[in-house]
Amino acid sequence: MSAAIHTDMNDMLPEAPVSRLEARVAAANAAGRPALVPFLTAGFPTLDRFWEEMDGLDRGGADVIEIGVPFSDPVADGPVVEAASLRALENGVTLRWILDGLKARKDRYNAELVLMGYYNPFLQYGLENLAADAAAAGVAGFIVPDLPLEEDAEMRALLAARGIDLIALVGPNTSEERMAEYAAVASGYVYVVSVLGITGVREGLPPEVPQTLARARKAFRLPLALGFGIKEPKQLEGFPDRPDAVVFGSALLRHIDAGNSAESFLAAWK
Amino acid sequence: MKKGYFGEFGGQFVPEMLMPPLRELEAAMRDILPSDTFRAELDDLLRNFAGRETPLTACPTLSAELGVNLWLKREDLLHTGAHKVNNTLGQALLAKYMGKTALVAETGAGQHGVATAAAAARLGLECVVYMGATDVVRQAPNVMRMKLLGAKVVPVQSGTKTLKDAINEALRYWIAQQDSTHYCFGTAAGPHPFPTLVRDLQCVIGRETRAQMQERVGQLPDMVVACVGGGSNAIGMFHPFVDDASVRIVGVEAAGTGEPGCYNSAPINLGRPGVLHGQHTMLLQDADGQIEPSHSVSAGLDYPGVGPEHAHLGAIGRVTYGMATDSQALEAFQALTRREGIIPALESSHALAWVLNNRDKLPAGGHVVVNLSGRGDKDMEIVREVLFREGELA
Numbered sequence: 001m002s003a004a005i006h007t008d009m010n011d012m013l014p015e016a017p018v019s020r021l022e023a024r025v026a027a028a029n030a031a032g033r034p035a036l037v038p039f040l041t042a043g044f045p046t047l048d049r050f051w052e053e054m055d056g057l058d059r060g061g062a063d064v065i066e067i068g069v070p071f072s073d074p075v076a077d078g079p080v081v082e083a084a085s086l087r088a089l090e091n092g093v094t095l096r097w098i099l100d101g102l103k104a105r106k107d108r109y110n111a112e113l114v115l116m117g118y119y120n121p122f123l124q125y126g127l128e129n130l131a132a133d134a135a136a137a138g139v140a141g142f143i144v145p146d147l148p149l150e151e152d153a154e155m156r157a158l159l160a161a162r163g164i165d166l167i168a169l170v171g172p173n174t175s176e177e178r179m180a181e182y183a184a185v186a187s188g189y190v191y192v193v194s195v196l197g198i199t200g201v202r203e204g205l206p207p208e209v210p211q212t213l214a215r216a217r218k219a220f221r222l223p224l225a226l227g228f229g230i231k232e233p234k235q236l237e238g239f240p241d242r243p244d245a246v247v248f249g250s251a252l253l254r255h256i257d258a259g260n261s262a263e264s265f266l267a268a269w270k
Numbered sequence: 271m272k273k274g275y276f277g278e279f280g281g282q283f284v285p286e287m288l289m290p291p292l293r294e295l296e297a298a299m300r301d302i303l304p305s306d307t308f309r310a311e312l313d314d315l316l317r318n319f320a321g322r323e324t325p326l327t328a329c330p331t332l333s334a335e336l337g338v339n340l341w342l343k344r345e346d347l348l349h350t351g352a353h354k355v356n357n358t359l360g361q362a363l364l365a366k367y368m369g370k371t372a373l374v375a376e377t378g379a380g381q382h383g384v385a386t387a388a389a390a391a392r393l394g395l396e397c398v399v400y401m402g403a404t405d406v407v408r409q410a411p412n413v414m415r416m417k418l419l420g421a422k423v424v425p426v427q428s429g430t431k432t433l434k435d436a437i438n439e440a441l442r443y444w445i446a447q448q449d450s451t452h453y454c455f456g457t458a459a460g461p462h463p464f465p466t467l468v469r470d471l472q473c474v475i476g477r478e479t480r481a482q483m484q485e486r487v488g489q490l491p492d493m494v495v496a497c498v499g500g501g502s503n504a505i506g507m508f509h510p511f512v513d514d515a516s517v518r519i520v521g522v523e524a525a526g527t528g529e530p531g532c533y534n535s536a537p538i539n540l541g542r543p544g545v546l547h548g549q550h551t552m553l554l555q556d557a558d559g560q561i562e563p564s565h566s567v568s569a570g571l572d573y574p575g576v577g578p579e580h581a582h583l584g585a586i587g588r589v590t591y592g593m594a595t596d597s598q599a600l601e602a603f604q605a606l607t608r609r610e611g612i613i614p615a616l617e618s619s620h621a622l623a624w625v626l627n628n629r630d631k632l633p634a635g636g637h638v639v640v641n642l643s644g645r646g647d648k649d650m651e652i653v654r655e656v657l658f659r660e661g662e663l664a
Binding site for chain 1 (some may be wrong): 281282283284285286289290438441445446544547548555558559560561
């Protein structure tokens with residue numbers, strides 16, 4: 001199936017399109033700063049507030065917004081993201097609600113949009129329909145934390161046919177050889193997980209982060225986004241090699257849950 | 271076939287950070303499990319610590335009533351009270367050979383937690399057990415046993431606070447502690463290689479049954495029956511018979527209270543394919559792919575998924591998957607207790623309940639083996655509650 005898709009793409013587009021995500025991170029870097037990539041669970045804290053905070057993140061200078069697609073069993077996430085996810089499900093959020101909402105707001109955001117969620121809701125939606133509807137909604141990429149290289153070929157091919165990136169995730173225990181396997185198929189940016197653990201449960205960044213970044217730098221030609229445990233700019237001081245993008249998840253959700261606006265969270269990074 | 275798949279089911283749907291420990295485990299299965307020293311040490315533990323081989327018991331009274339020769343494979347007589355210890359001794363020993371110093375496990379009713387804690391204590395490993403906060407309350411005696419055996423029991427407050435959430439939390443712990451810790455997964459489910467590893471360790475059930483039947487009646491059974499939650503006792507019984515066309519194989523899922531649309535634990539009969547806990551398998555889920563809560567009177571069957579090999583054996587029609595309700599299981603529990611003097615676990619009672627309620631599907635005059643996967647001591651409270659409510663106990 002993927003061969004046929006690639007043939008069709010080649011007929012339409014003689015040259016591979018440049019990833020919008022890659023271009024957007026590069027633009028931020030050209031302006032002398034890391035790209036800002038906030039993560040916000042769809043439908044959190046309420047259905048309406050979510051869309052308001054999306055606007056706030058966009059106004060506040062987000063380069064890419066990762067929209068969390070809630071799942072009942074988010075195994076790679078810590079308590080903050082899980083609680084947000086369950087609250088969103090109680091609020092009635094579905095993947096269709098997210099895609100319909102984005103379609104209705106197409107071209108409203110300056111930021112590029114990425115959907116981040118576990119595989120089963122995507123699978124049940126139907127991967128072909130998902131690729132088509134995500135493209136129509138202006139989505140530029142997907143992150144699926146429970147879909148490693150061994151299982152991602154079908155989804156990667158279907159998304160690629162629509163010009164959508166499937167973001168690779170690597171971590172402190174990902175070997176250089178393994179990163180090279182991802183590098184052969186990866187596009188957009190690379191999500192570098194800072195710690196062996198789950199999202200949002202620790203104070204500082206662990207000391208092995210520079211080594212992980214260095215390994216990833218060697219393996220990938222793509223920009224590197226650092227995530228898991230990022231709260232404030234000073235955490236990155238003293239890094240020999242700054243990440244090209246920074247992802248904030250739990251810290252932002254906590255900030256919003258405490259009654260603050262998403263926009264104000266980004267101010268520290270401008 | 272793709273690595274780690276049974277037909278279209280199985281796989282490794284896990285965060286990238288779990289791939290290195292899963293590969294490490296695959297290598298250990300390849301290099302350590304078949305070695306003579308490992309086999310000898312495990313065999314000694316199974317015989318002299320756990321109590322293998324387990325008897326094959328004839329049931330004269332029920333046999334006469336049913337018109338078949340009914341046999342029970344007595345996994346209930348094992349140390350810690352169920353088949354679970356076959357798996358935990360194997361994995362704990364493997365972990366030790368791998369140089370790990372600790373085990374982490376999930377548990378629902380607490381049987382796997384107790385069996386893991388016992389194996390860890392025996393082999394000098396640390397042990398952490400994640401258990402849903404609801405189950406911690408429901409299964410207080412098993413919590414006590416785990417603690418006495420030296421395990422740290424962590425109540426899980428997230429999600430539905432039951433087995434599936436305990437698995438989520440144990441997986442999270444394993445991501446962070448993979449250098450020192452082996453995840454002693456409790457059933458033949460989860461990401462590859464767990465379904466194969468747990469099956470291989472539980473196949474001792476079916477192998478012994480085969481030899482015992484040959485010795486006692488000079489033939490293979492005509493039918494083998496086992497209850498299926500995650501499915502480890504069942505796959506351990508079934509797998510050695512899968513290639514024997516003459517042996518009919520029946521797995522029994524928990525139908526819950528039984529009315530249409532009720533909460534249940536029967537994903538092969540009532541669910542759809544999907545991905546949870548690292549595997550593509552049959553799942554209880556809503557239209558959007560959110561996992562639905564399961565229910566069974568027996569906590570050990572209370573899981574919204576099932577091991578991928580069962581999903582496959584069902585899809586290709588090699589195994590028939592039936593159902594038994596909570597009340598049928600309780601009736602079977604009483605029947606075995608009164609007629610044969612054996613108090614079965616409520617899980618195993620589901621297998622027996624299918625036999626009692628499907629007489630027309632039994633091989634008349636033939637040999638039927640039910641895997642009695644556990645003993646009912648742990649279920650006294652719930653049985654007392656239900657029977658008292660129904661006026662059968664004064």
